[in-house]
Amino acid sequence: MKILLYSLLEPEKPYIKEWSDKTGVEVTCVDEMLTKDTVDMAKGYDGIVFQQTQDLEPVVYEKLHEYGIKQLTARMVGFDMIDLALAKKYGLTVTNVPAYSPRAIAEMGLTQALRLVRKLGYFDQRMDNLDFTWPGLESTEIYNLTVGIIGAGHIGGATAQLYSALGAKVIATDPIHRVELSPYLEYTDLDTVLKTADIVTLHTPLNESTANLIDKEAFKKMKDTAYLINVARGGIVNTDDLIAALQNHEIAGAALDTLASEGQFFEKKVTPEELPEDYKILRAMPNVLISPHNAFFTNTAVRNMVGMALDDAVAIINGKRPQFEVYG
Ligand code: NAD
Numbered sequence: 001m002k003i004l005l006y007s008l009l010e011p012e013k014p015y016i017k018e019w020s021d022k023t024g025v026e027v028t029c030v031d032e033m034l035t036k037d038t039v040d041m042a043k044g045y046d047g048i049v050f051q052q053t054q055d056l057e058p059v060v061y062e063k064l065h066e067y068g069i070k071q072l073t074a075r076m077v078g079f080d081m082i083d084l085a086l087a088k089k090y091g092l093t094v095t096n097v098p099a100y101s102p103r104a105i106a107e108m109g110l111t112q113a114l115r116l117v118r119k120l121g122y123f124d125q126r127m128d129n130l131d132f133t134w135p136g137l138e139s140t141e142i143y144n145l146t147v148g149i150i151g152a153g154h155i156g157g158a159t160a161q162l163y164s165a166l167g168a169k170v171i172a173t174d175p176i177h178r179v180e181l182s183p184y185l186e187y188t189d190l191d192t193v194l195k196t197a198d199i200v201t202l203h204t205p206l207n208e209s210t211a212n213l214i215d216k217e218a219f220k221k222m223k224d225t226a227y228l229i230n231v232a233r234g235g236i237v238n239t240d241d242l243i244a245a246l247q248n249h250e251i252a253g254a255a256l257d258t259l260a261s262e263g264q265f266f267e268k269k270v271t272p273e274e275l276p277e278d279y280k281i282l283r284a285m286p287n288v289l290i291s292p293h294n295a296f297f298t299n300t301a302v303r304n305m306v307g308m309a310l311d312d313a314v315a316i317i318n319g320k321r322p323q324f325e326v327y328g
Pocket residue numbers: 077098099102105150151152153154155156173174175176203204205206209210231232233257258293294295296297
């Protein structure tokens with residue numbers, strides 16, 4: 001069996017080799033994305049695996065079908081670049097990797113929250129000036145804090161477990177109440193989360209109900225000692241309102257793995273001048289931590305993304321049921 005893997009990322013290489021050695025399935029990797037110009041590369045292969053945010057052109061479905069390929073396997077959570085109706089029309093079973101490592105993202109959120117709580121951004125600033133003093137930077141301890149989770153799904157659930165293990169009180173708002181999370185959190189409403197949490201941590205998808213969910217009204221409800229953690233999607237937070245809330249001391253700080261404007265330089269190296277104004281303002285604040293949307297980036301997550309996708313591709317090629325089929 002031979003599989004073609006599009007859009008190879010350097011860190012994926014060892015895990016692809018590991019999977020291929022274990023299964024005996026040949027995997028050819030190419031840097032190119034799956035497009036109308038590269039779909040011909042799939043000719044002669046039994047299956048394909050890809051990851052990209054750019055939409056697949058209609059001819060891609062048609063050609064894959066023509067080459068006898070039976071699946072469209074995305075090695076990522078999102079599958080919005082796939083037209084499910086077209087996939088169905090051309091007999092292509094669609095799969096994604098819905099949860100490659102919730103812990104990876106949860107641990108990043110926790111790490112940043114601890115850095116904020118311990119005021120390490122301010123200490124770093126003092127240390128840069130060889131100022132070894134402490135006044136004004138007394139911290140709190142995590143087991144005395146209330147953590148409010150907005151969206152307790154895969155990642156929010158893992159986040160609840162981590163904070164609960166540290167002795168924090170964990171509350172959450174989510175339309176779905178998961179009984180398996182009851183040892184770690186108490187469900188409540190959004191207002192209570194915003195008003196009572198010392199750490200508000202976001203883990204919802206970005207959709208109509210969550211776009212700009214954290215806006216000036218929300219910041220007004222939050223404690224002025226509270227921290228906001230966003231390791232979900234930038235658009236959940238209104239960035240202008242966040243900047244205003246920080247400047248007006250309505251909240252104590254924020255950790256942002258993602259910002260609404262990140263698309264302009266996602267996974268790129270840029271000059272200071274190229275940074276959007278919102279990043280410039282936020283970066284200058286010692287109580288704001290910005291990371292390059294790398295919360296997912298652990299060895300476990302990369303191994304799982306590759307392995308779970310390839311396993312599903314093989315299942316479909318062998319006429320078996322994949323684990324993560326996406327239904328239209
Ligand atoms: P999930 O689908 O498992 O969980 C999302 C939860 O949010 C669900 O329980 C859902 O019911 C809940 N929800 C939806 N709308 C809500 C609302 N208005 N209020 C409260 N809860 C609501 O998703 P997940 O895998 O846990 O991912 C969570 C977020 O993390 C997504 O935005 C995803 O894109 C993001 N993510 C970020 C990274 C990163 O590297 N930073 C990596 C992977 C995923």
